[in-house]
Amino acid sequence: MKTSVLVGLSGGLDSTFAALSLMEKGYAVQGAVLKFSDHTDIKAAEKAASELGIALHIIDCREDFEKQVTEYFTNEYLSGRTPNPCVVCNRYVKIKKLHDSAKALGFDKFATGHYCGIERENGRYFVTRAADLKKDQSYMLWGLSQEQLADFMTPLNGIEKDYIRAYMAERGFTSASAKESQDICFIPDGDYARYISERRAVPPKGFFIDPNGNILGEHRGIIHYTVGQKKRLGIALGEKMTVSEINAASNTVTLMRSEDYTPAYAITFTDTNFQYLSSLDIPENAELSVKVRYSAEPRRTEIKTENGIVTASFDRAFPEPAPGQSAVFYIGDKLAFGAFIDKVIR
Numbered sequence: 410m411k412t413s414v415l416v417g418l419s420g421g422l423d424s425t426f427a428a429l430s431l432m433e434k435g436y437a438v439q440g441a442v443l444k445f446s447d448h449t450d451i452k453a454a455e456k457a458a459s460e461l462g463i464a465l466h467i468i469d470c471r472e473d474f475e476k477q478v479t480e481y482f483t484n485e486y487l488s489g490r491t492p493n494p495c496v497v498c499n500r501y502v503k504i505k506k507l508h509d510s511a512k513a514l515g516f517d518k519f520a521t522g523h524y525c526g527i528e529r530e531n532g533r534y535f536v537t538r539a540a541d542l543k544k545d546q547s548y549m550l551w552g553l554s555q556e557q558l559a560d561f562m563t564p565l566n567g568i569e570k571d572y573i574r575a576y577m578a579e580r581g582f583t584s585a586s587a588k589e590s591q592d593i594c595f596i597p598d599g600d601y602a603r604y605i606s607e608r609r610a611v612p613p614k615g616f617f618i619d620p621n622g623n624i625l626g627e628h629r630g631i632i633h634y635t636v637g638q639k640k641r642l643g644i645a646l647g648e649k650m651t652v653s654e655i656n657a658a659s660n661t662v663t664l665m666r667s668e669d670y671t672p673a674y675a676i677t678f679t680d681t682n683f684q685y686l687s688s689l690d691i692p693e694n695a696e697l698s699v700k701v702r703y704s705a706e707p708r709r710t711e712i713k714t715e716n717g718i719v720t721a722s723f724d725r726a727f728p729e730p731a732p733g734q735s736a737v738f739y740i741g742d743k744l745a746f747g748a749f750i751d752k753v754i755r
């Protein structure tokens with residue numbers, strides 16, 4: 410009897426190829442499109458399913474997405490932090506709903522078009538970095554549970570994007586010519602500040618200050634800024650400036666001269682914030698590396714815990730970290746654990 414797999418099918422190139430590759434390997438495949446919001450393109454998934462010749466299940470996730478993702482996204486910006494909506498969505502909505510739906514519908518496994526691997530060692534499942542490091546998406550999956558990983562398949566691991574596009578083009582799939590989306594899926598126009606202001610009462614205008622607390626001018630509201638931002642600040646001071654801190658309590662945005670903006674040499678987070686994947690106990694002699702944003706290069710790091718606070722120090726400074734973003738730790742290509750950054754030390 411064939412192993413049955415429910416594939417998350419957006420209608421894009423990666424998920425369509427994931428379904429096709431499983432079919433060609435002899436799996437019994439059906440698709441599932443997750444409706445996150447009114448912007449979800451159901452027709453693209455229907456087109457892909459039709460070209461694949463498979464059934465498509467439409468799973469309405471709007472209520473869960475609203476509670477778990479958009480509320481979190483809004484609250485983080487209102488707190489002066491930079492959210493990681495994809496990480497939260499994967500754990501609590503996208504992967505969870507696919508997994509739950511696969512079990513409810515009687516499927517053996519579920520799959521997506523993520524570029525990463527899933528392995529098992531010493532009784533625990535964990536995510537590994539993709540062979541095509543330019544497309545590696547393991548960073549977004551650090552929050553998954555052992556139960557989710559146990560039934561999860563990632564057919565794209567070990568395959569490069571250029572090969573996938575050529576393969577699908579040769580077979581006449583519409584998705585072969587589809588552009589990759591870089592937008593926040595629930596905010597197609599990218600104007601997240603407008604999105605937040607339509608949902609909640611937002612903090613009023615406040616002050617830009619320098620590192621010494623001197624007022625430099627007026628800002629538009631803290632939701633318009635993120636740590637490390639250099640452009641579209643809305644103030645002219647005669648020299649390039651960078652956002653170094655956002656304080657929601659005082660409604661201030663700290664600016665410093667870009668030439669003085671010091672890359673981070675450490676980050677902190679609470680030890681209750683950990684989500685372990687590869688091991689519950691990291692060996693003392695393990696060589697850890699960390700990514701602090703999806704597109705950031707990994708850096709070697711050492712971690713220390715004191716009074717419930719974990720400090721990760723880098724061997725080379727990072728310009729990218731911001732409170733609220735994910736710090737994802739690896740041992741080689743194995744995803745060891747992840748956490749949300751609480752504080753950046755410069």
